[in-house]
Structures are given as C-alpha cells and as structure tokens.
Amino acid sequence: MTLKLCVTPEAPVAAAESIALQQRGSSSGIRFGILDNSKSNADHLLQFLLDTARDALPVEHVIARRKPAASRPAEAGVIDDLAREADFVLSAMAD
Amino acid sequence: MNGIDKLLANPGVGFEANDDSEAAFDYCMERGWSDGLPVVLPTAERVERMLQYCDRPYDEPIVMIPPRYGAATPLRLAANAVMAGCKPEYFPLVMLAVEAMAEEPFNLYGIQATTHPCAPLIIVNGPVAQELGMNSGHSALGAGNRANATIGRAVRLALVNIGGAIPGIGDMSTYGDPTKFSYCAPENEAGNPWNPLHVEKGFPAHASTVTVVAAEPPHNVNDHESHTAVGILTTIAGTIAITGANNTYYASEPVVLLCPEHAATIAGDGFSKQAVKEFLFEHGRVPLGKFSKENIARRFRSKLADKYANASLDTMVSMVQRAEDFLVVVMGGAGKHSAYIPTFGNTHAVTRPLRHADGQLVKSIAEMRRS
Numbered sequence: 001m002t003l004k005l006c007v008t009p010e011a012p013v014a015a016a017e018s019i020a021l022q023q024r025g026s027s028s029g030i031r032f033g034i035l036d037n038s039k040s041n042a043d044h045l046l047q048f049l050l051d052t053a054r055d056a057l058p059v060e061h062v063i064a065r066r067k068p069a070a071s072r073p074a075e076a077g078v079i080d081d082l083a084r085e086a087d088f089v090l091s092a093m094a095d
Numbered sequence: 096m097n098g099i100d101k102l103l104a105n106p107g108v109g110f111e112a113n114d115d116s117e118a119a120f121d122y123c124m125e126r127g128w129s130d131g132l133p134v135v136l137p138t139a140e141r142v143e144r145m146l147q148y149c150d151r152p153y154d155e156p157i158v159m160i161p162p163r164y165g166a167a168t169p170l171r172l173a174a175n176a177v178m179a180g181c182k183p184e185y186f187p188l189v190m191l192a193v194e195a196m197a198e199e200p201f202n203l204y205g206i207q208a209t210t211h212p213c214a215p216l217i218i219v220n221g222p223v224a225q226e227l228g229m230n231s232g233h234s235a236l237g238a239g240n241r242a243n244a245t246i247g248r249a250v251r252l253a254l255v256n257i258g259g260a261i262p263g264i265g266d267m268s269t270y271g272d273p274t275k276f277s278y279c280a281p282e283n284e285a286g287n288p289w290n291p292l293h294v295e296k297g298f299p300a301h302a303s304t305v306t307v308v309a310a311e312p313p314h315n316v317n318d319h320e321s322h323t324a325v326g327i328l329t330t331i332a333g334t335i336a337i338t339g340a341n342n343t344y345y346a347s348e349p350v351v352l353l354c355p356e357h358a359a360t361i362a363g364d365g366f367s368k369q370a371v372k373e374f375l376f377e378h379g380r381v382p383l384g385k386f387s388k389e390n391i392a393r394r395f396r397s398k399l400a401d402k403y404a405n406a407s408l409d410t411m412v413s414m415v416q417r418a419e420d421f422l423v424v425v426m427g428g429a430g431k432h433s434a435y436i437p438t439f440g441n442t443h444a445v446t447r448p449l450r451h452a453d454g455q456l457v458k459s460i461a462e463m464r465r466s
Contacts, residue, residue, distance in 0.1 A: 001118075003111040005103060007142045009128055009174040011165025011257040012107060040393065071205040071345065071441040073161070 029060025033086025035074060036066040042092045049090060061085070099143050102154050102170060112136055123178065128256055130248065130276055137174035145173035148186045148463050150452045157190060158197035161204035163259030167193055171257055172249075179249035184460050185227060185242055188305060189249045191449055192217045192279075195307045196250075200443035206309045207260045211341060212272040213439040215254075216310035216350070217247055217279040218424060220293035221303030223449060223460050224281035231283040233428030236313060247279030274312050280426060286355030287425035288362035295368065296446040302456045303449045308350055308422065309442040313434035318357065324364035327357050327433075328374045334435045335379030335414050338386050343412060344394060345440025348420045351375060352434040354427040368423050376418035384408030 034050060036042045043066075053059055063085045065078045082089045103109035112122045119136035123129045135141065146153060149169045156166035165171075169190065176189050196203050196215055206213055219229060230240035238244065259265040268275070284291045293304040318330040331351060342349050351371070353361070361371060383395060383406055395403035395412075403410070415421060422444055449457040457463060 001113050001115070004114045004136065004138045006110050006112055007099075007103065007137045007139060007170060007174040007177075008108060008110055009137055009171055009178055009252065009256040010126070011160070011163065011167070011171060011259075013163050013165070013259070069345070069441055071209060071211075071341075071439065072202060073204040 029058040031061045031063070031085060031087045032059050033082045033089035034062065034064040035078070035082060035089055035091040036064065037070045037091060038067045039070045045092050046090065049092070099139060099146070099153065099170070103139060108170070109139070114138060127261060128178065128252070130251060130255070132276070134178040134252075135180055137177040141177045142170065142173045145176050145181065145183045145186050146170070147465050148183050148460070149173065149190070150463065150465065158194055160193070160197065160207075160254060160258030162208050162265045163257070165257040165259060167197075167253060167257050172253055175252040175256055176245075176249040179252050180241065180245040181249050182241070182245075184464070185246050185249070187449055187457070187460060187463055188217075188219065188223070188227075188246050189253070191447055192246070192250050192305045192307055193253055195305055195445045195447040198445045198447075201307060201309065201445045202439070202442045203258075205441060206439055207254060207258055208265060208267055209439060210267050210269045211311075211439050212268050212270060212275075213309045213311055213442075214272065214274040214278050215250060216274070216308040216436065217250065218292060218306040218308065219246075219279070219281040219303070220284065220291050220306070221298075221449070222301065222458070223303035226460050229281045231281040231286075231426060235280040235283070235426050235428075236278070243280050244277050247277030250279070251275060251277060272312050274310070278310065283355055283425050283427060286358065286427075288358055289368040289423075289425075292422065292424055293446060293448070298446070298448050299456070301458060304446050305449075306422075306444055306446040308348065308436070308444045309439035310350060311437045311439075313352060313436050316433040316435060317431070318433070319431045322360060324361040324366045324371075325374075327361055328366075328371065329378065331433060331435065332375050332378035335375060336381045337414075337437075338381055338390075340414065340437040341440035342414050342437050343381075344399065345442075346416050346420070347438045347440050347442050348422050348444045349415065349438045350422045350424055350434075350436035352427070352436060353423065353425050354430055354433050355425055356429065356431050357433045358425045369418070371423055372418040372421045375421055376413060376415065379414050380411035381414070382408065383410045383412055386412070 114136050120133045123134050153170040158167050227242045229242045254260045316334045321327045
C-alpha cells in the first residue's frame, strides 16, 4: 500500500470556539439570549424553553431578538448585541 | 511547486491516504467529504495541476462560506475540484461560481441552511462554455457532460466541505433534491433569439460569466400544440401559477427556461424578452381564494397585509414582485419542452464575469494557464 500526500478539502471552524471560551463564566447568573427566527410558533417554543430554564437555572438576565425573516441571517448588530449581553444564545426554527 | 509544499507542512492542511480508488472513496466517506458518490483522492500532484489555472495566492481566502464560515482558499477549492473530477481548466469557473454565491444579495447563508430544497444553479455564458466543451443542448441539465457535471459537483462539495452544509446539521433541507449533486449548464446562446443572459446583465458578449440562482429543480412545460407566442406563454404562465412557491411571498428571481424551438416561435411573433416577462407577470397569477384558508389568514392577511389585508378572494396574486424578476434563459436541444424553475425566497441571482487578476476580462481559458 502506497500512501500519497493529499490536500484536505475541509475548512475548520475556528471563530466559534474562541467566542465560546471568552464568554464562559463571565457572570454570576446566566445571561440568557434568545434569537427568534420569525417562523410561526418559534416565539412560543422559545418562551416555553425560557420558562423551563428559569425553573431550573439562575437566569439573571434575558436578551431577546427576532429576525425580520427566517431566510435571512441575523443582522450584525443583532449578533453583536447577543454576543455582548448573553452567555449563550438559544435559537429556534419552528413551524 | 509554487508554495504548495510549504502549505502542506502546516497543521491540518495535508494528510496521507491510499490512492487505491476504493480505499480513497472509503477514506473520504468516513470523513464526510463526499456527496455519496466516488471521489478522486486530492493528492498534492492533482491539486497542484488544478492550481495551474489560478492566479491568486493559494492560501488566502477568496470568500467565507456559511454556515460554518469556512475559509474558501484556492487550495481547498482545488482539492474539492479534484475530488469532483474536474479538469484543471474548469477550475476558474468553480472559483467564480463560489465568489458569486458569496455576494450578499444571493443570501448563501439562508440557501445553505434552509429547509427549502434549493441548490445553486450555475448558468454559464460566453465563449469559455464552448471552449470547455460544455453542453447547452440536449440534456444540458442532465448527465453525460464532464464539465457541466463536475463544475457543479465541485461547487457542491465545497459548500459541504468548506461551508459545512452537511445534511441534517448545516443543510436542513427537508427532503433535499437531486440538483444538490450538481446543477450547472451553459445557456444555448446560438439558440437564443434575444440577447443572452450575461449581455442582458450588462456584460459584453465576449465576456464569460457565471450566473448563480438559488433554484428548485426544473418543472417541465410541455407544449407541442401551440404555434404562437401567446399560446406557448399561456401554457408557461399556467405552470408558473402555483400556490406552494416561495416566490409568491419573497423577493426572488425564478427562471423561465425556454427551449430553442419555443424561444424561436415566441421571438418570431415579435415578442422581446421584456415582453415575455411582462406577459408572464400578468398571466402567471393565482386567485387569492385558491390558497388555503390558513395561508390567507396567516400569510396574506398578516405578513403581507400591506397588499392583501382586505383583498377579495378573486384578487390575482402575482408570482414575482416585478416582471423584471423573471430570468429568461434559453437552453436545451430540439423538442418542445421548456421549464419553470422556482427559487428560494429572499435571494437574487448574481452574475460575475471571469477576469484576470489585473481586472481584464478573460477571452479564453487557455490564457489563464500559468506557464
């Protein structure tokens, strides 16, 4: 068997890892972010999950944002707000 | 080697594998690097040959591909082109298509991640299509032509391997569609009685371009009986008028694909391309009452309230926002079958010309080869 030197076709995910590390442990309570993709029932699903989280976790603060359309990515300002004010973000698609 | 040896020494760039065809396929499948079909192992020698048609730094990203936002370097794109079976001279069109898809109006993030079954349709115009032996005639969107098949496949592999459009993870398409393997063909410019697509978009006829469209698979329009423009366009308008397309709700540019025979009949009756679009805009409509009660209440009366809040049920709903939104393309061989290709919503087609690094339009792929 002869091994050949090859070029990987895959790209790594570098940016997401660094953001996660920066945010960890940055608050005494949990700063909870919500990104609603605007599909029907996404708001109900996210509210249910938030209520459940509040029962089980020390939620200190909630920041909620809604995309104007499900088929477009969230605007940079929305992402910046969530990155700055939340320890993690829960997003949902729903129908 | 123009730096490829150095690049391969960096962590994560190179790997060693058995070049036996079955072993190579197994190796790539195990890592999620295939579309499910056999691939060519991207050896350093093969990738370097692909890069003979690249005049950019091999390790500098030309775009970032969502949803992973992986860096699409020429080196990685060339590896995907090798895996897809591209000849090196196809590579400039692979890079061009990826660049076009990354432009904001195309909305690649949405297209990659959506539950909708769209895939990038790559329409090639200009002299390079013929130079590369691409097929714009019989079965142009089908199987059998290496350039059509592998350019489209290379783009798909790059979307998966660099962009992370992994089914069920980054690509949430509910059922997918066969065009996610490959979806690329040139316009049949010889069979087009009007200006070809790239000239309509403002480029000179001698330019070579790709136009990317976030498209569904084609829906056939069979009309063997009509022998007038109005007759053929009435049949097409009837095919356009459907209740389940994204185009009804969101700004987008669906494709009207005319076979040369239909196009000749329509143009022979004095219809310009713009007149075709206006006819289809006026006649390709659905009465509001044909939509489900739930869609009328939750979509038209609510999300589209500015137009339909108090509209009567016999209000005719147009399938696009403006007549100009229809992309009219001539493709295929003999026969009286045209097609309608709906698209994703919130997307616009993007046309990009093939240029040298100095900005000059490319006249021939051969002149792109480095000595």
